[in-house]
Amino acid sequence: MLLSMTGYGRATNSFDSKIIMAEVRSLNSKFTDMRIKIPSNLREKEHYFRKLISEKIERGKVDLTIEVKSMQGDDAFGLNAPLFKRYYQELSAIADSMNMPKDGLMGAILRIPSVIMTEEGDINEEEWKMIEKTLAEALVNFDNFRKAEGAVIEEDMRLRVSNISSALQLVDPFEKERILLLRNRMRQNLEEFMNKENIDENRFEQEVIFYLEKIDITEEKVRLEQHCTYFLEQLASNTVSKGRTLSFISQEMGREINTLGAKAYSADIQKLVVKMKDDLEKIKEQVANAV
Secondary structure, three states, X not given: OOOEOOEEEEEEEEEOOEEEEXXXXXXXXXXXXXXXXXXXHHHHHHHXXXXXXXXXXXXXXXXXXXXXXXXXXXXXXXXXXXXXXHHHHHHHHHHXXXXXXXXXXXXXXXXXXOOEXXXXXXXXXXXXXXXXXXHHHHHHHHHHHHHHHHHHHHHHHHHHHHHHHHHHHOHHHHHHHHHXXXXXXXXXXXXXXXXXXXXXXXXXXXXXXXXXXXXXXXXXXXXXXXXXXXXXHHHHOOOOOOHHHHHHHHHHHHHHHHHHHHHOOOHHHHHHHHHHHHHXXXXXXXXXOEO
């Protein structure tokens, strides 16, 4: 099972004429980056929320939002008068210096965070349990979303690895053909500079063998096939967090594919290498979104 770093979960419950909403969303990131938006009377619980999210989500940019609102719309509000006055004085002075109208200035200030404050009451034990329950339901929905996204990512990566393995199998016929072409090309070039009678066949064969050993791609093909197999094994493993492992394997696959291209000396093999690189780039894009 593969989990996506991109996820979304939301849950809502009612309690004592209040609506409790919890929302969890995440985007891909190399590390855990958490932002929490909760009512001020839950600030003492922020450490609990951070610990809970950290245990559930190993990597990603995470946003947690919890809201508690009255169903009657009788939430108490307060005006931060000193802050309002300071904003008004500063903005009025700027408007006067630039000969700008002040229409709508008060409305704009009221929309600034912290100017209007909600006065929340204390949270009792029953309400806290309902908040925990709502958050747990949101996390379940969040996990289900990540599993569904992960299944799509895994299916695509399996297809890309299969494409690379298939392209690798097509290299063999061209490899045998290129050896014959290289041998003929070397002899032709040698005969252009030397008379055929002056060619030392034994030395020529030694040079051909030496040259063919330098461009031999047997080892690269074996290692690439092993990396593909290992990649699929990791996808099938029960490990939850496997994104970094898959990233390392894809990097090794890239090294072998690049070496294949460098040693190819064949237009047909180069075409196969380009296809493998294309599939590998798509794998890397998907791996970047896996936990």
